[in-house]
Amino acid sequence: MIKIENLTKYYKIGLKGKTIAVDSLNLTVRKGEVFGFLGPNGAGKSTVIKIIMNFIRPDKGQAMIKDRPVSDPSVRHLLGFLPENPLFYDHLTAEELLRFGGRASGMDIPSIKTRTHALLERLNLSHAAKRQIRTYSKGMAQRVGLALALVHNPEICILDEPMSGLDPLGRRMVADLICDLGQSGRTVFFSSHILSDIERLCDRVGILHKGRLLFSGEISGLTMERVDLESAFIALIGSQKEKLS
Amino acid sequence: MKEIWLLAATTYKEGIRNRILLGILLCAILLCVFNLVFTNMFSHELSKVTVDAGLSVISISGLMTIFFMGMNLMAKDLDKRTIYMVLARPISRSQYVLGKFLGISLLVVTAVLLLGIVATGSVKLTMLNAPDYIPPHFSWTKFMTAVFALTLSLLIIVSLAILFTVLTSSSFLAVLMTISTYLIGQNAEAVRRLVLQTSSEAMYTFKKAIIIISWLFPNLEAFNLKTAAAYGLVIDKEALLWSFLHGVSYIGLILIIAVVLFNRRELT
Amino acid sequence: MRAVSRTRILIAAICLLIVYTTGTSRLHDIRDVMKADLKASASVFPPQALKIMAGEFKGLLGDLLLIDAAAFIGSNKKATEEDWESLTLLFKQILALDPFFKQAYYLVQSSLTWDAKRHGDANELLAISRDSRTWDWLPGFFLGFNHFYFLNDNESASRHLMDASRVPSAPLGLATLAARLAQKAGETITAIVFLEAMLDKIDDEEQRKVIEARIEALKGILVLDKAIKSYKERFGTTPEKLDDLINRGVIASLPKNPYERPYTLKGEKVQF
Numbered sequence: 001m002i003k004i005e006n007l008t009k010y011y012k013i014g015l016k017g018k019t020i021a022v023d024s025l026n027l028t029v030r031k032g033e034v035f036g037f038l039g040p041n042g043a044g045k046s047t048v049i050k051i052i053m054n055f056i057r058p059d060k061g062q063a064m065i066k067d068r069p070v071s072d073p074s075v076r077h078l079l080g081f082l083p084e085n086p087l088f089y090d091h092l093t094a095e096e097l098l099r100f101g102g103r104a105s106g107m108d109i110p111s112i113k114t115r116t117h118a119l120l121e122r123l124n125l126s127h128a129a130k131r132q133i134r135t136y137s138k139g140m141a142q143r144v145g146l147a148l149a150l151v152h153n154p155e156i157c158i159l160d161e162p163m164s165g166l167d168p169l170g171r172r173m174v175a176d177l178i179c180d181l182g183q184s185g186r187t188v189f190f191s192s193h194i195l196s197d198i199e200r201l202c203d204r205v206g207i208l209h210k211g212r213l214l215f216s217g218e219i220s221g222l223t224m225e226r227v228d229l230e231s232a233f234i235a236l237i238g239s240q241k242e243k244l245s
Numbered sequence: 246m247k248e249i250w251l252l253a254a255t256t257y258k259e260g261i262r263n264r265i266l267l268g269i270l271l272c273a274i275l276l277c278v279f280n281l282v283f284t285n286m287f288s289h290e291l292s293k294v295t296v297d298a299g300l301s302v303i304s305i306s307g308l309m310t311i312f313f314m315g316m317n318l319m320a321k322d323l324d325k326r327t328i329y330m331v332l333a334r335p336i337s338r339s340q341y342v343l344g345k346f347l348g349i350s351l352l353v354v355t356a357v358l359l360l361g362i363v364a365t366g367s368v369k370l371t372m373l374n375a376p377d378y379i380p381p382h383f384s385w386t387k388f389m390t391a392v393f394a395l396t397l398s399l400l401i402i403v404s405l406a407i408l409f410t411v412l413t414s415s416s417f418l419a420v421l422m423t424i425s426t427y428l429i430g431q432n433a434e435a436v437r438r439l440v441l442q443t444s445s446e447a448m449y450t451f452k453k454a455i456i457i458i459s460w461l462f463p464n465l466e467a468f469n470l471k472t473a474a475a476y477g478l479v480i481d482k483e484a485l486l487w488s489f490l491h492g493v494s495y496i497g498l499i500l501i502i503a504v505v506l507f508n509r510r511e512l513t
Numbered sequence: 514m515r516a517v518s519r520t521r522i523l524i525a526a527i528c529l530l531i532v533y534t535t536g537t538s539r540l541h542d543i544r545d546v547m548k549a550d551l552k553a554s555a556s557v558f559p560p561q562a563l564k565i566m567a568g569e570f571k572g573l574l575g576d577l578l579l580i581d582a583a584a585f586i587g588s589n590k591k592a593t594e595e596d597w598e599s600l601t602l603l604f605k606q607i608l609a610l611d612p613f614f615k616q617a618y619y620l621v622q623s624s625l626t627w628d629a630k631r632h633g634d635a636n637e638l639l640a641i642s643r644d645s646r647t648w649d650w651l652p653g654f655f656l657g658f659n660h661f662y663f664l665n666d667n668e669s670a671s672r673h674l675m676d677a678s679r680v681p682s683a684p685l686g687l688a689t690l691a692a693r694l695a696q697k698a699g700e701t702i703t704a705i706v707f708l709e710a711m712l713d714k715i716d717d718e719e720q721r722k723v724i725e726a727r728i729e730a731l732k733g734i735l736v737l738d739k740a741i742k743s744y745k746e747r748f749g750t751t752p753e754k755l756d757d758l759i760n761r762g763v764i765a766s767l768p769k770n771p772y773e774r775p776y777t778l779k780g781e782k783v784q785f
Contacts, residue, residue, distance in 0.1 A: 009377065013513075041508070050285065050513065051330070052511070055332065055334055055509040055511070055512040055513070056512060056513055057511065073335045073336065073337040074335055075335075076332075076333060076334055076335045076336075077335045080332065081329070081330075081333035082327040083326060084329070086329070086330065087325045087326060087327050088327055088330060089255060089259045091258070091259050091262035091263060091325060092255070092259060092262075096258070100251065100255050101334065103251050104248060104251055104252075104331070104334035104336055105334055105335060106335070111389065124467075132262070145330075149329060149333075181411070210259070241341075337518075337705060339518070341521075343544045406746040412696035432577060432580065434544060434585045435580050435581055436580060436584075437541075437545070437755070438545060438584045438587075438588065439583055439584045439587055441545055442584075442588065459541070460537065464537070464540060464544070467540060467544060480545065484540065485541065485546075486534075487536050487537075487540040487543065488540055489536075490532055490533075490535070490536030491533065491536040491537045491540050494530075494532040494533035494534075494536055495531075495533060497525070497529040497533075498526065498529045498530065499531055499552065501522060501525060501526045501529065503524070503545045504522065
């Protein structure tokens with residue numbers, strides 16, 4: 001479903017300097033799997049996601065979705081996206097926001113209405129459906145973002161740090177939702193640095209460090225020798241550091 | 246097209262709910278009341294003064310809508326990354342730019358309409374109070390033509406505001422550049438006329454530069470029919486037609502440049 | 514998909530460019546020759562009100578208004594009495610905003626006195642400049658000139674020149690000129706000196722021609738006055754007409770009159 005080939009991206013520093021954010025990345029996410037994208041802060045996870053969403057352009061390589069290049073706007077009919085720390089047109093209410101999202105993705109009004117109702121109910125936001133989003137707490141905004149990403153029932157969900165800013169209850173709610181998405185045959189690609197979530201939800205994981213993919217595969221492949229994902233992750237990053245130094 | 250309308254409507258809704266518009270309108274209504282009081286300080290040509298002041302109030306509130314709110318609506322989108330939730334949809338960047346232009350334009354037109362009604366009221370009131378001073382050739386057609394022309398000049402500024410927002414990464418810089426362009430557009434014509442009259446060799450380079458500037462910047466003075474409306478002067482229809490074409494094609498070109506630039510911009 | 518949209522953008526751009534070029538060049542054609550609209554700039558505001566409203570941008574507003582004034586004056590269009598009225602108001606506004614503005618009083622002198630013949634207004638405005646620009650003798654000089662040349666009031670002219678000559682940078686001749694104006698009102702040679710001093714300060718070709726012609730005519734009178742004096746000494750009577758001077762061999766020919774008509778003699782006075 002998502003295919004990333006030889007992806008490289010530099011960021012400019014000042015006038016001349018540049019730093020590499022993503023380094024020759026190859027990655028494939030298969031249809032119907034929940035893929036966890038791991039890595040310490042600044043590893044380049046968000047950069048990859050922004051390239052998949054066509055917000056920024058790679059310097060080398062390409063990202064394809066269902067064999068179509070991501071620069072094609074029609075690709076985004078298939079995508080549901082939740083940005084990191086999402087912000088919205090905050091003078092709109094949750095209902096209006098979801099209506100905008102649904103209309104932009106080509107849904108008709110009645111189906112938007114039923115879908116909105118179901119999603120807000122599911123994410124425990126029904127009580128605030130008619131309030132402007134600027135009155136929301138951080139956790140509520142995060143959940144509205146998730147509802148917006150899912151309103152058109154996308155085949156592929158790309159979620160950047162979906163758990164951040166949520167209380168334990170909210171996290172549980174979102175985790176269950178991701179779990180359901182996976183079971184209903186949707187492809188989910190989400191980044192996180194909360195390992196326990198990944199361990200519980202994902203079929204496969206990719207671990208990114210300093211722009212390079214250190215590991216890609218089933219969690220069992222990573223945790224074979226270790227007790228759990230956390231120690232496996234730390235060991236992997238640690239070994240990489242040794243190699244570099 | 247559907248996407249553009251949707252985005253325009255959302256931008257419009259977001260703008261309308263913003264209290265700034267309310268503030269601008271309140272401010273403008275106060276100016277209209279002031280207009281009534283102010284006009285009475287003149288013993289001659291009361292109607293001329295009230296038409297002038299009324300049209301100016303419309304212009305000012307249009308400008309304030311653009312600078313305080315319109316530009317904010319787009320700059321905030323880029324600053325706070327709210328643009329992600331738009332571009333994550335099957336909406337192309339060109340559609341985004343055009344949708345924003347349309348939405349902000351609708352807001353400006355709303356401000357002009359509301360203020361137009363208030364200003365027309367205050368003009369009418371003054372004329373009822375002092376019928377002796379109505380300019381001999383005054384007509385509401387001319388007044389409305391002036392309103393239409395000033396609306397078009399406001400839309401030109403909206404397109405420039407969009408271009409500069411796309412061009413720079415700082416919203417402050419974008420506002421500054423738009424204001425400068427506005428000032429140049431207002432005065433380029435007078436300077437152009439001035440240098441065309443001189444035949445001195447020493448001015449040659451300067452003259453060329455001014456002529457180039459008069460092609461690069463919109464001729465906003467051509468859309469200023471306030472005096473014509475105030476004195477009931479004859480409005481040259483041909484000049485009006487060419488001004489209209491100049492303005493509309495200028496907006497189109499600026500939006501195309503904005504689209505091309507925006508397509509290349511990285512939204513980090 | 515991308516290629517298609519790129520072509521579409523290109524086609525749209527070309528079409529718009531064609532419309533823009535025709536529209537703008539036609540607009541320029543029409544508006545370049547339009548008379549600068551003075552009513553717009555010389556707006557309804559009394560100068561003092563404008564000064565209050567301009568806040569800290571008085572100088573800038575003054576500059577902008579001056580461009581309007583200059584554009585109007587430079588357009589060489591036949592101005593109506595109403596236009597001059599507006600221009601006068603515009604200058605009042607400019608000088609209220611920025612009483613130090615040099616170009617403003619220059620323009621006042623060249624337009625309001627020479628073209629509009631509104632000497633009263635011009636002198637009022639020049640007085641503002643003179644009072645503000647205490648280091649500048651020129652506004653006072655212009656004032657003196659206007660009294661002398663346009664208003665035939667040599668006494669006031671002398672007074673203004675005397676004031677101007679007290680400015681430290683004033684040329685030395687100014688005081689002498691003032692003194693001579695006071696003593697021998699209307700003497701030709703004084704007028705010539707005065708006009709030649711004025712000629713130095715004028716850039717406008719038209720006005721220079723006017724002054725040069727006047728100087729030439731006055732020089733002609735100077736020659737004729739001398740001739741009449743020697744005629745009287747030789748023959749004991751005054752000539753009846755100027756041709757007598759040639760007929761009786763006092764001078765070879767009459768000087769050329771720049772005003773394309775012969776000099777005439779009225780009583781003992783030569784006129785051009």
